[in-house]
Amino acid sequence: MRNVVQSQLTIVFEPPFYQAVFERWYQNQYAVARVNCGTVAPKSAVILDLVMYHWDAIHWYQQLDVDTVQDSRRVNPKRLQRLARKAVVNGTSTKAQLALSRQHEDQHATKRIALRDAxxxxxxxxxxxxxxxxREKHRGH
Structure with missing residues (x-):
């Protein structure tokens, strides 16, 4: 049995920052991460550097038991081009947006608990x- 990891990178402009949204499917797990790329549109060299050398530093938010696992069949290159063009028009997937909002809520809750304890x-x-x-003031009286 071979394990296939599928990843997708989408660059999104959410004023005033460009953000890289990574999506990853592995077996029955779906993970998403968001990386801030700055205020200028990232060049392909910066994106390549991020993927090749900083992949381990990306903090992933994982969801277990994904109900819709992507198909691992080989896809026709022309179909891939059409899907890429469609993704550019539509932007970030709703699943990634939901996962990122859940991650934000989880981080907010843990931060709130830590602040309360402190x-x-x-x-x-x-x-x-x-x-x-x-006690020191009243010592000896």
């Missing part, structure tokens, strides 16, 4: 400092 630790530490100061 605030509680800080308050407890300040309370202990005040109690220690209070």
């Amino acid at each position: 605030k509680q630790r800080n308050q407890a530490e300040r309370f202990e400092q005040r109690q220690a100061k209070h």
Whole structure:
């Protein structure tokens, strides 16, 4: 059994930044990642550098058990050209947008929990400092 990994890269302009949206299908897993490319349209050399040398640094958001797994058959090159042209007109797929929004929500929730915990630790530490100061003032009376 051979494992096939399929990937797709879409460059999207969301003012004021150009963003690279990576989509990856592997067995029953779907993963998506977004990389900020700056305010100027990325040249093909920059994209090639991103894919070849910074692929390991990309943070993927994965979804398990994808209901629609892409077909791994060989596709006619002319059909691939038509699909690429259609993708350029339509832009980022809805599945990628949904996955990225879920990733953003998850990151927001974890950040909110971490901030709440840090605030509680800080308050407890300040309370202990005040109690220690209070005990020190009344020591010996």
